[in-house]
Amino acid sequence: MASIPDSPLGVSSSRLALVDRFPPTTYTGLKDLNKLIVARRDQLYQKVEGASQYLSFKDVSPQQFDYIVEREEGLSGHVRLNHFRDIETLVVKISARETERAHATFWSLFIRASYRMGMDEDETCGLGATTFWGPTGSAKETDCSFTNLHSRSGQWPIWVIEAAIRSSDSMLRLRAAAAWWAAHSAGDVKLVFLIEVNRETKEVIVEQHVPVRWNYPNTRSHSGSGAGPAWKASRVSTATIRTQGVDSPTIQGGPLVLEFESVFERAPNPPLEQDIVISETKLLEWAVRFSK
Template sequence: MAMADDPAEQFDLAGLTVLPIPNIDNIAAVYTHAEERRAQLDQGPAQDTLIYYNATTAHLDALRSADPCEKYPGRITFFGDEIGLVFFRMPRPIHETAHLRLFLRINNIIVQMGLEGKFVATGSSEYKGTGTKRKEGDSGLLPKPPRWASNHYPTLVIEVGNSESLPRLYKDKDWWFDNSPPNLPQGDVRIVLLVKVYRQTKRIVVEQWHRSFYQSPTAKVIIQPHPHKPFSLHDSSHWVVEGAMVIPFQEVFLRPTQGQETDIVLTEGFFADMAMECWQRDAMV
């Protein structure tokens, strides 16, 4: 594959380090890179994603074979042999707190509707896209029935970005929509929730995207420190939240509501608490 002088610019990754993937016979070097990067993350701000170009399915298979635990060094997004770009995300604690806090709130609301046991938490399961593409999300939800099977796509996916830019997160969002079209037996992803963490300004942006809305998010919530109160990790009133978020029940469960079932409402109070917990977790490392 012909490569520009700066592969980061070619892949719309300006400001990030993008490396050629090691040769297959030296693929274990990726694990060395991962350990070095984890040490940097422990010491302070650093890129939390290893990004390689010229990658192929053979590289990924060799990487899995080289690891006795059969676990990649991070969550993977592979854009296929033709593009040759692979991401290995090594989530920071704030990254994990963001998607888990959001998923657990959605989970609790659904359980309160009496739907416990009627859905599956997909976590960071790997999904195979068109051709050779592969991806692991951060969290997801799969109703059952009708999609109870090993590799069936979730209806709702959560993706969090820390060092990734928001435009880069949009490519993750597009991956889910492009690789789970409605005519595939796995079923289509209906909603992607994007969470962008801005560590310098202590701001969090949450966007809800639907398959039918490619031009703009269906809903957007911005959470940021109060301009007239000192930064606080212990008082949610110190956070300003611009709006609540409503997730349509029918898009998640693929049927209309019944009885006490309602759309899933994430309130401003929830987002303020979520922000406080995220930055508390960030301050602990």
């Protein structure tokens, strides 16, 4: 991401959609979209090396996006949609078995740890693949999202999970997603976990990102704009889990710590309530489930 923002959100839609790195194709209708989804879904199912889960389209108007959403259940594959209204660009992520299992089982680790502390269901409320709308009209679906109904009634989840199969664009797309959540929620999304699964090496990378508030630099281009503080995503931890290989299993960067106040948006009541710590052993058991 650029160090100097070029929109009131702190980063432009063009950068979040990675249009310079991965130019989108022209949208030509729902029928053609379905064909492309089917073709890419088949590549992912057949584990074609380097196949990306992402498709990107330009010239998708707000009206066309609404039409796609209305018929999303009829799309030929389970997908996540991210529409950038101001640049009329749509990024489609096609689900894969490993990524679905990765975020679902990661969620189960969190739930079990929460219940051991006596948390109730309202404080560990899963929102699934809900669509969220940013202030510029940009829309994004999560892989998983969570909130505490006791402490939050607003539109944004407290934390989310994004997962992808490794490809040439996977980590760039995942980090762009983290930047989207930080910027569009103005820091209301407190945690973003990124999970990248390497099919070839059986390696899993987990990055934890948090929102950071910052001000525009005092430059001529921004001095008279009246723009307020912006938000960006900052990576605070990385865990690399290798489940196979000569030196495997190995973990670098563990254990994984989920700070209580960031996850539940309230202070803990000790001694039972505390930060959730996912040990290296638990991380390895988790990664083995879906990376075989």
